[in-house]
Amino acid sequence: MMRYTIHRLLLAVITFLGITLVTFSVIQLAPGDPIAMQVSPELGLEMSQHTYETLRAHWGLDQPISTQYVRWLKRLLTLDFGRSISDHRPVWDKIAERLPWTIALSVLAMGISLLISIPTGVYSAVRKGRTFDTAVGTLLFALYSVPGYVTAIVLITAVAHIPIDWLPISGVRSEGFADLSLSGRVVDLAKHFLLITICFTYPLLAFQSRFVRSNMLEAIGQDYIRTARAKGLDERSVMLRHGLRNTLIPIVTLMGLMLPSVLSGSAILEVMFQWPGIGRLMFNAISQRDYFTVMGISSIVAVVVLLGTLLTDLAYAWVDPRVRYGG
Amino acid sequence: MTNARKHRAWSRFRRNRSAVVGCAFLVIALVVAVLVTPFTLSWSNVQNLRDGVRMSPTLHNVTPESSFDDALEGSVAQKLPTSIARLLRASAGVMGYDDLGRSVLFRVMFGWLVSLAIGCGAAMISVVLGVGWGVVAAMSGGRVDAMMMRVVDMLYGLPYILFVILLKVVMEDPLTQFFGGRATLADIVILFIAIGSVSWLTMARMVRGQVLSQMGQPFVEAARATGAAPLRIALRHIVPNLVGPIVVYATLIIPQAILQESFLSFLGIGVQPPTPSLGRLASDGVEAINSFVGFWWLIVFPSGVLVLTLLAMNFVGDGLRDALDPKSEAAQLI
Numbered sequence: 025m026m027r028y029t030i031h032r033l034l035l036a037v038i039t040f041l042g043i044t045l046v047t048f049s050v051i052q053l054a055p056g057d058p059i060a061m062q063v064s065p066e067l068g069l070e071m072s073q074h075t076y077e078t079l080r081a082h083w084g085l086d087q088p089i090s091t092q093y094v095r096w097l098k099r100l101l102t103l104d105f106g107r108s109i110s111d112h113r114p115v116w117d118k119i120a121e122r123l124p125w126t127i128a129l130s131v132l133a134m135g136i137s138l139l140i141s142i143p144t145g146v147y148s149a150v151r152k153g154r155t156f157d158t159a160v161g162t163l164l165f166a167l168y169s170v171p172g173y174v175t176a177i178v179l180i181t182a183v184a185h186i187p188i189d190w191l192p193i194s195g196v197r198s199e200g201f202a203d204l205s206l207s208g209r210v211v212d213l214a215k216h217f218l219l220i221t222i223c224f225t226y227p228l229l230a231f232q233s234r235f236v237r238s239n240m241l242e243a244i245g246q247d248y249i250r251t252a253r254a255k256g257l258d259e260r261s262v263m264l265r266h267g268l269r270n271t272l273i274p275i276v277t278l279m280g281l282m283l284p285s286v287l288s289g290s291a292i293l294e295v296m297f298q299w300p301g302i303g304r305l306m307f308n309a310i311s312q313r314d315y316f317t318v319m320g321i322s323s324i325v326a327v328v329v330l331l332g333t334l335l336t337d338l339a340y341a342w343v344d345p346r347v348r349y350g351g
Numbered sequence: 352m353t354n355a356r357k358h359r360a361w362s363r364f365r366r367n368r369s370a371v372v373g374c375a376f377l378v379i380a381l382v383v384a385v386l387v388t389p390f391t392l393s394w395s396n397v398q399n400l401r402d403g404v405r406m407s408p409t410l411h412n413v414t415p416e417s418s419f420d421d422a423l424e425g426s427v428a429q430k431l432p433t434s435i436a437r438l439l440r441a442s443a444g445v446m447g448y449d450d451l452g453r454s455v456l457f458r459v460m461f462g463w464l465v466s467l468a469i470g471c472g473a474a475m476i477s478v479v480l481g482v483g484w485g486v487v488a489a490m491s492g493g494r495v496d497a498m499m500m501r502v503v504d505m506l507y508g509l510p511y512i513l514f515v516i517l518l519k520v521v522m523e524d525p526l527t528q529f530f531g532g533r534a535t536l537a538d539i540v541i542l543f544i545a546i547g548s549v550s551w552l553t554m555a556r557m558v559r560g561q562v563l564s565q566m567g568q569p570f571v572e573a574a575r576a577t578g579a580a581p582l583r584i585a586l587r588h589i590v591p592n593l594v595g596p597i598v599v600y601a602t603l604i605i606p607q608a609i610l611q612e613s614f615l616s617f618l619g620i621g622v623q624p625p626t627p628s629l630g631r632l633a634s635d636g637v638e639a640i641n642s643f644v645g646f647w648w649l650i651v652f653p654s655g656v657l658v659l660t661l662l663a664m665n666f667v668g669d670g671l672r673d674a675l676d677p678k679s680e681a682a683q684l685i
Contacts, residue, residue: 043509169662292614307618
């Protein structure tokens with residue numbers, strides 16, 4: 025097990041280096057220059073050649089990409105992501121103030137969708153082919169085909185045009201948030217979370233329910249279910265104690281696999297709802313060619329992705345020893 | 352696939368009502384698109400700044416017929432029966448007009464085809480790349496396999512928007528030149544290459560896993576014992592057995608790619624105006640809504656068509672999955 029763990033860990037480190045190297049080259053090769061983007065020619069502002077050169081040298085952009093990458097890696101060893109080119113703040117700070125909002129949203133969406141999808145999935149599997157299963161199945165499938173951002177458009181327009189004053193459609197806090205009482209603050213936050221959480225949750229929900237249902241169906245077909253029934257257990261405990269329990273492992277795996285896409289996939293909703301999350305930060309950083317912020321965010325996302333895969337692999341190897349020798 | 356299996360699969364597919372309805376919808380839409388595209392290709396850009404600007408849906412066409420006729424000058428559409436042209440022209444206003452007085456119906460019709468082309472192109476690329484990569488990795492085994500799968504892992508962890516932007520930017524000029532300055536065509540090709548080259552990864556993983564499990568089967572050993580070369584084993588014995596999961600997976604990639612294109616267009620990095628795509632149209636509609644009051648038709652029609660198309664495709668994909676391989680890994684990962 026030890027050997028296997030070390031092997032996987034080494035592979036993860038190599039993959040991480042690969043990801044960061046590719047990202048670094050990609051963003052640097054993309055046309056557009058972060059220094060030139062600091063000034064807006066349409067406002068009549070211009071930068072002298074001298075200032076431009078000095079700034080490039082200041083950020084180390086005059087060096088070859090390989091030198092820059094090595095320098096970036098060296099700083100990373102001391103957990104330093106450098107400063108943002110667009111506003112000179114440390115990248116760590118920028119990420120740290122955005123990350124909680126994205127995590128809160130992801131956890132909330134994942135949690136709600138799990139709470140709903142496990143019961144619906146299990147019940148659909150138990151009642152396979154009956155009215156409940158077909159009706160819910162069709163509904164979820166329809167939901168799965170409606171992109172979250174389309175729903176966001178509909179909700180935002182609806183709130184804007186049928187004046188619903190109490191429902192905010194952008195940001196996370198109202199003006200005067202600091203003056204509110206504790207309960208007032210909670211209510212205010214909840215209001216801001218409402219719409220974006222809906223748009224974020226239901227595609228996950230549709231996907232997960234189908235996943236739970238198909239896994240549950242597979243579990244129900246196994247021999248141990250027949251054994252449990254033969255023992256004379258009532259149907260309820262057969263399904264919950266023997267069927268559902270065996271479905272939980274794939275569900276946990278799915279969560280691990282979905283985490284990265286949930287973390288980075290919310291960019292469009294964050295942009296639409298002006299949500300101060302990591303996705304919007306990434307989107308802005310890319311359009312401003314803010315190299316170091318882009319690198320910081322992609323490193324963090326890469327670490328989360330790799331950690332997810334690693335933990336899943338290790339858990340599997342721990343449960344099933346054959347994996348250790350096979351891979 | 353043998354005839355008997357094909358027959359069984361087909362009868363299973365036919366019994367799935369929603370899949371058949373979805374399939375019928377797509378076929379009809381495709382036939383309509385083929386008939387109208389020669390017209391919409393030029394008509395989707397006909398403006399009417401005088402009295403068409405942001406006009407709500409109406410049964411009367413407000414754009415003068417002469418501007419439509421002028422737009423068709425020298426195109427193949429002039430050789431087509433005039434009845435189609437007349438019918439189309441008469442219905443130009445049913446979905447309203449956009450902020451330049453262009454017919455939303457024509458833009459949605461043409462945009463649908465653009466989105467579909469990007470989806471199908473991306474699916475094709477990911478099938479070719481993914482199947483090739485997965486088969487080669489699994490058949491080579493050992494160090495080559497490990498290296499190839501590490502590359503897949505690496506690309507998996509890359510921020511996907513970044514990759515698409517770069518591919519787009521790097522290929523823009525050469526491809527536009529290649530297509531003789533036709534920016535629209537170059538735009539579509541770039542997008543499907545960009546999306547396709549990101550979405551082949553799951554396909555490669557799936558194919559590799561399937562090939563590995565096939566390699567242990569007796570019929571592969573038998574083939575090897577008769578002295579068949581690895582390439583022959585791969586092409587004649589293994590890949591034909593994977594047609595089911597590959598087809599299923601490809602049909603699920605198309606709606607994903609269409610969705611991704613609409614994301615990208617929404618964020619302003621997809622197809623460039625004036626070329627319409629469903630995502631582009633929806634995002635234009637949103638901009639109009641944010642600044643003025645209620646031009647609902649600019650949003651409802653493009654998004655509605657997008658949702659219907661995705662729904663039909665997902666139904667067809669689901670039906671194919673049930674029909675072609677009722678018990679595969681792909682069945683769990685939508």
